[in-house]
Amino acid sequence: MSTEQEVGETPVGETPIIEIAGLSKHYGSVTAVDDVDLTIRRGEFFALLGPSGCGKTTLLRMLAGLELPTAGTIRIDGQDMSAVPANRRPVNMVFQSYAVFPHMTVRDNVAYGLKVDGVPRQEAYRRAEEALELVKLGGYGPRRPDQLSGGQRQRVALARALVKRPKVLLLDEPLSALDAKLREQMRFELVNLQESVGITFVVVTHDQDEALSMASRIAVMDHGRVQQTAPPAELYEFPRTKFVADFIGSVNLIEGTVEASDDGLVRLSAPALQVPVEIEQASGLPAGSTGWLALRPEKVDISREPPDDAGRNTVAGTVEEITYLGDVSIFHVRLTADQPLIKVTIANLDRVTRRPFTWGDRVHLSWAPTCGVVLAQ
Amino acid sequence: MATPIGPLDYTRRLWVRLTLLVVFVFLYAPIATLIAFSFNDSRRNIVWNGFTLKYYEKALGNEGLIEAFANSLTIAVLSTLVSIVLGALVAVLLWRFRFPGKAGYEGVVALPIVIPEICMGVAMLAFFSRIGWPSDMVWPFNLSAIIIAHVSFSFPFVAVVVRARLEGFNRELAEAAQDLGATEWQVFRDVMIPFLRPGLVAGGMLAFTLSLDDFVITFFTSGPNTVTFPVKVYSMVRFSVTPEVNAASTVLIVVTVVMTAAALWMQHRAGMKAEEAAG
Numbered sequence: 001m002s003t004e005q006e007v008g009e010t011p012v013g014e015t016p017i018i019e020i021a022g023l024s025k026h027y028g029s030v031t032a033v034d035d036v037d038l039t040i041r042r043g044e045f046f047a048l049l050g051p052s053g054c055g056k057t058t059l060l061r062m063l064a065g066l067e068l069p070t071a072g073t074i075r076i077d078g079q080d081m082s083a084v085p086a087n088r089r090p091v092n093m094v095f096q097s098y099a100v101f102p103h104m105t106v107r108d109n110v111a112y113g114l115k116v117d118g119v120p121r122q123e124a125y126r127r128a129e130e131a132l133e134l135v136k137l138g139g140y141g142p143r144r145p146d147q148l149s150g151g152q153r154q155r156v157a158l159a160r161a162l163v164k165r166p167k168v169l170l171l172d173e174p175l176s177a178l179d180a181k182l183r184e185q186m187r188f189e190l191v192n193l194q195e196s197v198g199i200t201f202v203v204v205t206h207d208q209d210e211a212l213s214m215a216s217r218i219a220v221m222d223h224g225r226v227q228q229t230a231p232p233a234e235l236y237e238f239p240r241t242k243f244v245a246d247f248i249g250s251v252n253l254i255e256g257t258v259e260a261s262d263d264g265l266v267r268l269s270a271p272a273l274q275v276p277v278e279i280e281q282a283s284g285l286p287a288g289s290t291g292w293l294a295l296r297p298e299k300v301d302i303s304r305e306p307p308d309d310a311g312r313n314t315v316a317g318t319v320e321e322i323t324y325l326g327d328v329s330i331f332h333v334r335l336t337a338d339q340p341l342i343k344v345t346i347a348n349l350d351r352v353t354r355r356p357f358t359w360g361d362r363v364h365l366s367w368a369p370t371c372g373v374v375l376a377q
Numbered sequence: 378m379a380t381p382i383g384p385l386d387y388t389r390r391l392w393v394r395l396t397l398l399v400v401f402v403f404l405y406a407p408i409a410t411l412i413a414f415s416f417n418d419s420r421r422n423i424v425w426n427g428f429t430l431k432y433y434e435k436a437l438g439n440e441g442l443i444e445a446f447a448n449s450l451t452i453a454v455l456s457t458l459v460s461i462v463l464g465a466l467v468a469v470l471l472w473r474f475r476f477p478g479k480a481g482y483e484g485v486v487a488l489p490i491v492i493p494e495i496c497m498g499v500a501m502l503a504f505f506s507r508i509g510w511p512s513d514m515v516w517p518f519n520l521s522a523i524i525i526a527h528v529s530f531s532f533p534f535v536a537v538v539v540r541a542r543l544e545g546f547n548r549e550l551a552e553a554a555q556d557l558g559a560t561e562w563q564v565f566r567d568v569m570i571p572f573l574r575p576g577l578v579a580g581g582m583l584a585f586t587l588s589l590d591d592f593v594i595t596f597f598t599s600g601p602n603t604v605t606f607p608v609k610v611y612s613m614v615r616f617s618v619t620p621e622v623n624a625a626s627t628v629l630i631v632v633t634v635v636m637t638a639a640a641l642w643m644q645h646r647a648g649m650k651a652e653e654a655a656g
Contacts (some may be wrong), residue, residue: 066552087555087556087558088388112559
């Protein structure tokens with residue numbers, strides 16, 4: 001940390017900055033993190049996404065050194081962190097409560113990490129002011145934290161962590177304490193900030209919109225395990241497990257039996273669907289096994305007449321419920337008695353008074369074989 | 378015609394007013410009398426003979442009394458400092474760590490608050506004579522037995538106050554400091570102590586006033602050369618209650634009230650700040 005960080009110099013590379021291998025954390029009989037292997041690349045904006053209690057915060061705290069792993073190793077920039085205490089790790093954290101020291105001015109808060117490292121006071125204050133300007137809080141140095149809004153306190157926490165020029169910045173639910181408007185604005189600001197400082201960001205969130213909109217790659221966690229690690233679009237279009245499909249966005253999950261699987265085409269028959277459907281998919285499932293069709297509601301077309309294109313999967317049903325959400329409407333369509341309804345999202349291109357279908361209408365649902373995936377688990 | 382008395386107009390009811398008045402008189406009439414008669418120009422405390430300050434002069438000229446007052450202040454200051462350190466350490470220990478028998482330990486620490494003073498006094502007397510604690514050391518070490526006794530009953534008050542304040546501590550503050558490179562000692566000095574300061578001050582003031590006016594336990598642990606102010610006043614009263622005693626007591630009351638008010642004010646201010654931070 002002796003030279004000035006060249007702004008935007010570090011490219012998003014293939015070289016790993018964090019390598020996690022076989023990492024587990026047990027609290028008594030409770031397993032918080034279960035045998036996690038994960039690689040985070042240099043300069044990446046990485047998100048750990050999952051429901052509360054999935055172990056994502058514990059994983060982040062182990063990266064910071066605030067929790068010790070029960071098993072496994074963490075390497076940061078090639079260096080094993082097992083014997084490195086929290087105050088000696090090349091990472092800094094933005095806490096969920098921001099943890100801005102209430103008895104110090106904004107400037108002293110930001111300069112604190114430099115002072116304990118032995119940086120002379122004047123130099124520390126100069127760099128603190130630079131960091132405050134970076135987060136658009138220039139001139140706020142003499143203020144006390146109780147004179148700041150929640151959003152400003154978060155910026156102080158950001159500046160305080162970034163001023164130490166860490167190799168990795170850890171953010172624990174950074175936007176959860178902000179109101180909705182500010183949250184959306186801060187998403188862009190965090191992404192811009194990450195691009196301008198070039199530091200690897202690892203953010204923990206339970207909010208899929210946040211993860212999808214900010215991160216370059218996302219690890220979805222559940223019950224202490226990483227379910228899938230992928231860029232946002234891949235996660236959304238090609239979920240690997242039912243949990244990921246269900247957790248990210250809205251999905252129709254239809255249980256069925258794989259009839260055939262060859263030439264990149266999976267044929268699935270399901271009680272909820274009148275006819276077998278075909279899905280283009282590289283990874284085949286063995287014939288006869290149980291499979292779940294994960295079908296996004298916005299990828300399904302709804303029409304009064306069956307579509308001409310014979311290549312499309314087509315089923316028929318009755319509109320049972322309509323949910324109006326302003327920008328879109330969700331049609332819940334009954335295909336077969338005693339089976340779950342199928343959700344179809346239609347953009348409200350026209351005024352809602354001109355709604356094309358209404359309750360009780362007979363409709364046809366169709367989707368291309370390239371839409372949806374069949375999942376084994 | 379007067380408006381009817383509303384459900385919340387307590388103070389418009391005659392019997393409520395009477396109760397308030399009686400309680401107030403009960404609490405403060407003796408003290409008011411004590412203070413008033415310290416200005417009485419008479420050898421006895423029975424009849425008002427006119428205003429004078431001569432008993433304050435006399436009290437200030439009484440070397441035995443002044444020495445006792447100096448002893449009391451020394452004991453109070455030293456036992457308060459030790460109590461703050463010991464009480465804060467116990468509180469942080471109980472807050473920070475988990476260990477077998479912690480609940481029991483926590484209860485035992487608070488026990489001196491409820492143990493009757495007379496028992497503590499007898500126990501201290503027995504303890505010091507059993508181990509043969511020397512009583513003929515030079516000042517201020519001749520006060521050490523009393524100081525130790527005072528610490529033993531006043532540090533639990535500090536521990537309780539500090540422990541209560543720690544409940545409101547955001548652990549992420551300590552973790553943030555650690556994350557920024559602070560060692561455990563730096564975290565304690567730069568984050569914990571500033572947060573605990575109002576509790577330390579309030580607990581310290583409590584310990585100070587408790588020590589300053591303690592009679593029972595001091596009586597059992599003091600020797601002929603280590604007379605404290607309350608013990609001295611007691612010995613003066615055995616001959617006769619003169620206005621000089623009143624004057625000396627008034628000074629002690631003023632010192633105690635000022636200290637307590639300051640302690641309450643510190644706590645109030647800390648409470649307001651905590652509320653602001655939460656809101």
